[in-house]
Amino acid sequence: MMPDLGKYETVILSSYGASLLLIALLILASWIRARRVQRELSRMEEHRRHAKRPSGPPDAGAGAKEDS
Amino acid sequence: MIALLVRDIRLAMRAGGGFGLGLAFFLIAVVLVPFGVGPEGGLLGTIAPGILWIAALLACLLSLDRIFTLDYEDGSLDLLATSPLPMEGVVAMKALAHWLTTGLPLTIAAPVLGLLLNLPESAYYWLVVTFLLGTPALSFIGTFGAALTVGVKRGGLLLSLLVLPLYIPSLTFGAEALRRGAEGMANTVPLLMLAGITLGTIALLPFVAAQAIRINLR
Amino acid sequence: MELEVADLACARGGVLVLEGVNFRLEAGEALMLRGPNGIGKTTLLRTLAGLQPPLAGRIGMADEALAYGAHADGLKSTLTALENLRFWARVHGTGEGEIGRALEEFNLADLAGRPAHSLSAGQKRRLGLARLLLTGRAIWALDEPTVSLDAESVRLFARAVERHLAGGGMALMATHIDLGLAARALDLTPFRADPDRAGKAGAGGADGAGAGRVRVPHDPFAGAEDLA
Amino acid sequence: MSIWEYANPKKFMETTARLMPWLVALTAVTLIPGLVWGYFFSPEAENFGTSVKIIYLHVPSAFIAINAWIMMLVASLIWLVRRHHVSVLAAKAAAPIGLTMTLIALITGAIWGQPMWGTWWAWDPRLTSFLVLFIFYLGYMALWEAIENPDTAADLTSILCIVGSVFALLSRYATLFWPQGLHQDASLSLDKAEHVADVYHRPLVLSIIGFVLLFITLVLYRTRTEVRARRLKALQARERMA
Numbered sequence: 001m002m003p004d005l006g007k008y009e010t011v012i013l014s015s016y017g018a019s020l021l022l023i024a025l026l027i028l029a030s031w032i033r034a035r036r037v038q039r040e041l042s043r044m045e046e047h048r049r050h051a052k053r054p055s056g057p058p059d060a061g062a063g064a065k066e067d068s
Numbered sequence: 069m070i071a072l073l074v075r076d077i078r079l080a081m082r083a084g085g086g087f088g089l090g091l092a093f094f095l096i097a098v099v100l101v102p103f104g105v106g107p108e109g110g111l112l113g114t115i116a117p118g119i120l121w122i123a124a125l126l127a128c129l130l131s132l133d134r135i136f137t138l139d140y141e142d143g144s145l146d147l148l149a150t151s152p153l154p155m156e157g158v159v160a161m162k163a164l165a166h167w168l169t170t171g172l173p174l175t176i177a178a179p180v181l182g183l184l185l186n187l188p189e190s191a192y193y194w195l196v197v198t199f200l201l202g203t204p205a206l207s208f209i210g211t212f213g214a215a216l217t218v219g220v221k222r223g224g225l226l227l228s229l230l231v232l233p234l235y236i237p238s239l240t241f242g243a244e245a246l247r248r249g250a251e252g253m254a255n256t257v258p259l260l261m262l263a264g265i266t267l268g269t270i271a272l273l274p275f276v277a278a279q280a281i282r283i284n285l286r
Numbered sequence: 287m288e289l290e291v292a293d294l295a296c297a298r299g300g301v302l303v304l305e306g307v308n309f310r311l312e313a314g315e316a317l318m319l320r321g322p323n324g325i326g327k328t329t330l331l332r333t334l335a336g337l338q339p340p341l342a343g344r345i346g347m348a349d350e351a352l353a354y355g356a357h358a359d360g361l362k363s364t365l366t367a368l369e370n371l372r373f374w375a376r377v378h379g380t381g382e383g384e385i386g387r388a389l390e391e392f393n394l395a396d397l398a399g400r401p402a403h404s405l406s407a408g409q410k411r412r413l414g415l416a417r418l419l420l421t422g423r424a425i426w427a428l429d430e431p432t433v434s435l436d437a438e439s440v441r442l443f444a445r446a447v448e449r450h451l452a453g454g455g456m457a458l459m460a461t462h463i464d465l466g467l468a469a470r471a472l473d474l475t476p477f478r479a480d481p482d483r484a485g486k487a488g489a490g491g492a493d494g495a496g497a498g499r500v501r502v503p504h505d506p507f508a509g510a511e512d513l514a
Numbered sequence: 515m516s517i518w519e520y521a522n523p524k525k526f527m528e529t530t531a532r533l534m535p536w537l538v539a540l541t542a543v544t545l546i547p548g549l550v551w552g553y554f555f556s557p558e559a560e561n562f563g564t565s566v567k568i569i570y571l572h573v574p575s576a577f578i579a580i581n582a583w584i585m586m587l588v589a590s591l592i593w594l595v596r597r598h599h600v601s602v603l604a605a606k607a608a609a610p611i612g613l614t615m616t617l618i619a620l621i622t623g624a625i626w627g628q629p630m631w632g633t634w635w636a637w638d639p640r641l642t643s644f645l646v647l648f649i650f651y652l653g654y655m656a657l658w659e660a661i662e663n664p665d666t667a668a669d670l671t672s673i674l675c676i677v678g679s680v681f682a683l684l685s686r687y688a689t690l691f692w693p694q695g696l697h698q699d700a701s702l703s704l705d706k707a708e709h710v711a712d713v714y715h716r717p718l719v720l721s722i723i724g725f726v727l728l729f730i731t732l733v734l735y736r737t738r739t740e741v742r743a744r745r746l747k748a749l750q751a752r753e754r755m756a
Contacts, residue, residue, distance in 0.1 A: 008565035008629060015625040016553065019571045019618045023728070026614045030732060034739040041746045048749065071376035075365070082364040143358025147417075150335045150354045151377050212677065216670050220660045229656055230674065233649045234681045240688035258691060265684065276673055283669045286338040300665055300748065301755045324755075506523055506599060507741075507748040 069157045072148075076165035086134050090127040090170035091177055097123035098181040109186040116185035117195075117246035123181075124174045124199065125206060125235050131170050132210040133227050135162050136218040136281070145218070149285055155278035163204075163211035163274070171203030187250065194249025198262060202242040205266035208273045209234045215277035219284040237265050287313050287348065287424045289334075289456060294343035295479065296326065296333040301508075302341065302479040303329050309472055313424070316447065316457040316469035325474045327460035328357075331427045334458070353421035355428040359414030363403035367394055367413050370402055375420045388419040391446050392439075407434040415443055419450075426450065426457040432465070440465070523741045526600045530734050537731040545724025552717035568626045570718060574725035575618035579647060582612030582729065586654070587679050590672035600737065602668040603744060605675065606658055607736030611729055613651040620644055639689040646685045650678045664744055 080087045101119050102112060139145040148158050178199050179192050187195065213231035217223035241262040248255035288311060295305035303326035311317055319327045333340050335354035361370050371385045389395045392412040397405060405413065411434050418426055426447070432440050444465040447457050451467075459465075552570035586605040593602035623641060624634045635641070657674055661667035 011565050011625055011629055012567050015568045015571060015622040018621050018625070019575065022614050022618050022621075026611060026732065029610070030736050030739070034735065034742075037739050037743045037746060041742045041749075044746055044749050044753075071373055075362070075369075075373045078369070079362060079364060084364070141358075142360060142362070143356050144360035144362065146335075146337060146354065146356050146358070147360040147374075148377075149337055150352070151374075151421075152350055152379070153377060216657065216674060217660070219666070223660065226653075226656055226660050229649075230653045233646055233653060233685070234677070236646060237681060237684035237688045240685070240691065244688075244691055261688070273677075276677060280670060280673055283666055283673075286663075286666065298755075299663055299751055301751045303755070507745040508752055 069153055069161050072153065072158060073161045073165050073168075076162060077168060080165065080169040086131050087169050087173075090131050091173045093130050094123050094127040094174050094177060095181065097126060098184060101185065113186040113188055116182060116187040117191065117250060118243045119185060120178055120182060120187075120195065121198075121202075121239055121243040121246065124171075124178065124203065125239055127174055128166075128170055128203065128206040128210055129228055129231060129235075131166065132214050132231065133217070133224045135166055135211055135214040137214075137223070140218050140284075145281070146285060149282070155281055156274045159211055159215060159277040159281065160270075160274040163208045163270075163277075166211060167204050167207035171199075171207050175199035175203060190252055191246060191250035194246050194255065198242045198246045198249070198259070201259065201263045201266055202238050205238045205262075205269045206235060208266075208269040209238075212269075212273045212277040212280070215280040215284070218281065238262060241265065287351065287454065287456070288346075289352075289425055289458070290344075290346035291334070292344045292346070294330075294333065294345065295341040296329050296338065297341055298326065298329045304474060304477045305342070305479040307343065307474070307477045311425070311456050311458065313454045313456060314451050316451055316459070316467050318469050318471045319458065319460040319474060320462075320471050321474035321478075325478060327474065328429050330474070331429050331458070331460060334427050347425065351423055352425040352427050353418050353423040355414065355418060355426065355431055357429055357433070359410050360417070361402045361410055361413055364401060366399050366401050367405065368398040370413065371416060371420060374417045378421045378423075380420045380422050384420055384422075388416040391419060392416045392442055408436055408439055411435055412439055412442070415446070419446070424455045426455065426459075428457065428459045428461075430461055431459055432461055432463055523600055523745070527738060527741060530738055534731070534734065537727065537734065541724060541727040541731050544720060545728055548717055548721030548724040552721055556717055565626060565629060568622050570721045572619060572622040572626060573718060574722045575615045575622065576644065577722055578725050578729050579612055579616040579619050579644065582608050582615060583647060583650070583675075583679065583682070585733075586612070586675050590675040593668055594672050594676075599668075599744065600741065602672060603740035604733060604737045606668075606671070607740050608729075608733050609651055609655045609658070611732050611736070613648065613655065615725075615729075616644055616648045616651060620648065637689075637692065639686070639692060642689045643682070643686040646682060650682055654678065664747055 098119060101115075101123075105111060105115065136145060139148065149155060175196060178195050182192055182195055210231055213227050213234065216230060217227045220226055241258045245255040245258035245262055248258065290310050292308055293305075294307040295302065296307075297303055307330065309317065319330065321327060329338070331354065332338050334345060335352055337354070362373075365373070367389070368385070371388060372382070375382065375385050386395075389398055392415060394409065394412055394416060397409060397413075402410065402413065411431075415431060418428075432443060435443060440463070444467060447465065447467060451457060457469075459469075549570055553567055556567060556570075586608050589601040589605035589608070592598050593605070620641070623644070627636060628634050654671055654674060657671050658667055661670060
């Protein structure tokens, strides 16, 4: 099934290889950064929620949505 | 605003002011070329226009981050921002001071260095013309770059990364006009484009740079 | 000539620092900004000087009426004291005569020819303050003006401020030491912005001063609940 | 100028959260078949031989490289005029994608150029403008990293993007002054006569659509991360203040 690429075999394979590799690297980098930021953010949110609940005074509008 | 111009030129002249900095670099850069490319006159002559322009461009680049960082660090930029002078005027005067202390000396020194590179006879006139028309743009674009990176610690490298691509049009037209002038061909079109870019930068960039400074002072 | 600030809110580094700041300053009056470090004294002064836009509220004063004095003196070390002052005089369009008087006022006359880098911290500070006299502006907004000044220089500075006030000028200073001036003090603590409560009108915090505060558009990224 | 206009990161996060799975599926459905179709089934071209298959990477990536910068320009203008946080974060998110696409266009162009023109690189107006664009992307991303305050960084990078675009166009025009030019004319232009025979045309359009969807998906994905990172920064700044 592999197409006969003729004398340009290396040319085609290398350009497809390089391009797909670059796209893969881009997706991988985006995914790693997303995961790292998400982990840090949830840790910070946890920290904030924890810090607010025990010491937080019964805020007048606690029930209402704060800022929507 | 003239007071600012006079002050900046006096500062550049004083010890460690950086007046000779651009000129010395320009000299060294051009002198190095024959050691790299070989002393053969014919080759040097053909690449001389490009070499002179590139060396001038890098010489301008060298003294850019002094334009605002010194004033930012010692607080005078804050005081200038709250003074009656419009920030656009401050930026324009700073760019003009940079040109007078760097661009102009380069234009004067260039013919001498042209001799070193075996520049053809007909080119000297065009060398001075293209430098006079082109180097102000290098100063104004550079001042814009300096305004962008004023808040950045050790922003020198970033400044060159931002400013060099902005220099490409001036470099292309300047070197092209000089090359055609050297070969006696008509070079009015690249010359006009070079002058057009310079006038454009002088007219527009101070406003953008002033806004960048205001943003950085927040 | 007067300075009127209504419901001013300002931020530092993207975080709301002060909100609902209200005060008035008449000609001949001085105001000392008090409050713990980091409360926002510098931020308030820079907002009044126009170096950063207020987030809310109004600053009522004639334009170009405020001379700002920051921590850094804004002196060029390779220029002499005289050249520094002459530059600022020409920037503000003040006559040459004034320079001599400014130097006298802070007894820097004998240092006029010395380059700024050779001056001591106190002398540099006095030179920076001498610049204020050359701005010809009515309102002095000064951030810790007496830092690195010895007792004698502090008295010199206090006398200069008195003369400025007597001439109908005004002074606004963030300082901890008492200058012996007839000055009102403004404690910024009640205006401290509580970031979590920001954006709620009339939060009615315990201090009462917060009641009826104008609603400040808070940082959309710092809202209370998490993002999806 | 940096008033905190109430932008709506939450609405953006909610809508994109729903959109993402669909976008990923749509991208897969268009990109993979497009490339497979072009790679396996497009016949040999008379003058290019089988190397014509590289067109399915070179043209779409070049298309995205240019349009990513245009998108960043528009997003920067929206930020400067409307202070809309999400749009400037989308511009910041798009930069690395534009950079990668420019790199792919350059690499595939160079590899493809080798057998065709006998040289890896030719200082041809079209190729050099891609090199210049590459440097602009680098400068834009470097400026973002260099400035701590997110709002200042957003303002300055937007200004750089606008000024950069003007100079990119000037550079593009300047290089036209060079005598020789090796690059073909536009292989896919809407107005001019068909340059590419139909048999290559359909897979090419499909792979372009695939690349566009890939770009949109990646931009939204990265913008979501930027929004979260921006919130993290805001909370950290508040932590320091309290």
